[in-house]
Amino acid sequence: MKSPVALELRENSIALVTMQDTEGKNVFSDRLIGALLEVLNDLEEKHRPTVMILRGLPEVFSAGAEKDTLIGLAEGKLHVKDLLISERLVNTQFPVIAALEGHAIGGGLVMAACCDVVVAAMESRYGAVFMNMGFTPGMGCTTLLQELVGPYIANEMMFTGKRFKGRELAGRGTNMNYILPRDEVMRKAMDVALQIAEKNIESVYLLKYALSARKKKLLIDARVQEDLMHRLSFGFPETKETIKNFYAE
16 A cells, blocks of 8 residues: 655755645545654654655645544544644745645645745645634634635635635735636746755755744644534534534535
């Protein structure tokens, strides 16, 4: 069985990390989370790339949390693990470029907000659908999403659960670096990576450390408020049924 996360070391000290769980549509299964964290650790400990590109499937970057995990949380049987991904991406030694060729929903979109450069697709949909399932946003969404798309669009995403097409976001203004036709996303991500890879690696690492300081603080702030909201919203009697109904749609 192939790993749900593939690592390809390109020339010029560029690491290409691909989430490739086709069957699961890159939902946050324990297997995918574990593989992604292992790849990130290996990159820092063994390979030390100058820059990394994080990619998903052509149609789906990531669909966020899986159904069984959310039901387990609603029943009080599990602890949230998704935050590990947010913390790990924000704390990488090297800059990370998110190549969002496919849809990025819920935690998948928060992953992009944890990255340093974001290239999105006109045709794909992006949204924070937590409230559609009856519980409040997590993974740092309440603070980091505003950095990615602006505070008012972020608020609309979180309150309504609406999925915006990339072309809609381009028309409304966003902090994403580029919103392009899907077949141009990887080309642009690689172009940006090549420009970064030309620089002195030690200086790149220093700059990443400095520029990530704000996101680290935002993630800490988010954890305090999101943990409290989760304890309350996952405890609401209707949350479990809302989650089941959402995945039945």
